[in-house]
Amino acid sequence: MTRVGVLGATGAVGQRFIQLLSSHDDFEIAALTASSDSAGKPYKEAAKWRVDTPIPDSVADVDVLETTPEAVPNDVDLLFSSLPSSVAERVEHGFCEAGYVVSSNSSNERNAADVPLVIPEVNADHLDLIEVQRDERGWDGALVKNPNCSTITMVPTLAALDRFGLDRVHVSTLQAVSGAGYSGVSSMEILDNVIPHIGGEEEKMETESRKLLGEFTGSEIDWHDVDVSASCNRVPTLDGHLENVWAELDDDPTVEDVFAAFEDYAGQDLPSAPSPLIETFEEPDRPQPRLDRFLGDGMAVAAGGVQQTPDGVQYNCLAHNTIRGAAGASVLNGELLERDGWL
The missing domain is CATH 3.40.50.720 (NAD(P)-binding Rossmann-like Domain)
Incomplete structure (x- = not known):
């Protein structure tokens, strides 16, 4: 041990x-x-x-x-x-x-x-x-x-899509209150409300994503050149960060191609690693925090709502923010x- x-x-x-x-x-x-x-x-x-x-x-x-x-x-x-x-x-x-x-x-x-x-x-x-x-x-x-925690929800899906040539990513998050700690958001602030700003969160998503997707050259990390723009919002959910992602791609994959990329993305043979890493839903209203945050014992990323856009794809992803995140x-x-x- x-x-x-x-x-x-x-x-x-x-x-x-x-x-x-x-x-x-x-x-x-x-x-x-x-x-x-x-x-x-x-x-x-x-x-x-x-x-x-x-x-x-x-x-x-x-x-x-x-x-x-x-x-x-x-x-x-x-x-x-x-x-x-x-x-x-x-x-x-x-x-x-x-x-x-x-x-x-x-x-x-x-x-x-x-x-x-x-x-x-x-x-x-x-x-x-x-x-x-x-x-x-x-x-x-x-x-x-x-x-x-918001970056870790999105980046595995971006890594799966990188085979199609990631060019630009826009993400809007709906982040659970547990991400702010037990006393981080008062009930008077969050009940019957959405807070459309989380200090420092956008910058973390925009920079950390590029480092994670970069290549190790032997002496340093060559950051990925994808351009990431984030808007982060606090919502009255206890656990589970839900994110709406728009990915502009060099290629023109079909919805079926995107689902295959998510489903085929390799995991790791580690005790806490989920299998599969990315669980997919064809239903347009999934994933949802209350239904899907404990997939893979809270370590999986859920993805669904995939649609083609003129420049790439739009989809939703979710992970448990205090476990996987x-x-x-x-x-x-x-x-x-x-x-x-x-x-």
Whole structure:
């Protein structure tokens, strides 16, 4: 068993990490960290548990540690980070310098030139950037990121369509409130309402997508030249980001060609990887968050509503934003790091 830890274990994504890791066949939770206010308390007291399954017995009485390299046992092989980006940018480097490999959901440094931004089914080879990172930074550890929850919903479908020549992408998102954290959007803001702006979200989708779809040259990532424009909206859905995508393509595929591209797109042989990666619906009103967010145990991407347009295709896609879009994505990256010998 690989011994792992969770940085920021008491927050919303940290709790989802606990849920996913507590029953994992290959990972054993060996360390939980949080703020100094929580350090020293049993996890069941430090975390206001909000996940839809009971708090696992295996962690309930485990004492929470300070989020410092000195506090974490040195026999921990892999750390999962769900820290707020403002905290992560201060502390993640310290863990990497101390020799820990960090699979991080935090948004800081996703677009840094020497930091792999990875969706295993899309760009697993980008992990080779770790060698460049270690050479440049002098680390024994490593820092790997997964993308933003809205980006990770769309990019596997774009990767499947790239065979037709991606030219330009427009996306409008309908994002669940859980993406803002438990206290991120008040009920008075979101009930009977839609908020047509999520700070920083459009930029993340527009940049992270191009890095993920890029090619590793041996020393750097050559970003994809697709032009991505995003409009991000918060809607009164608990979980599951639904996205309307317009993809302009060099070729002129039929609807049947697009469905085949989605259905044939290869997954990964990893414990948390869904099969298939992209589940398709011919119905024009699918996917829907309440019906489809738990496909593939919350790790699949759903796609449907495919229509031809004068320049390409329009379709809808959906993924569970705190499983596939956050904690599950980091766990999947951790499984890839283990399988490919980076731990």
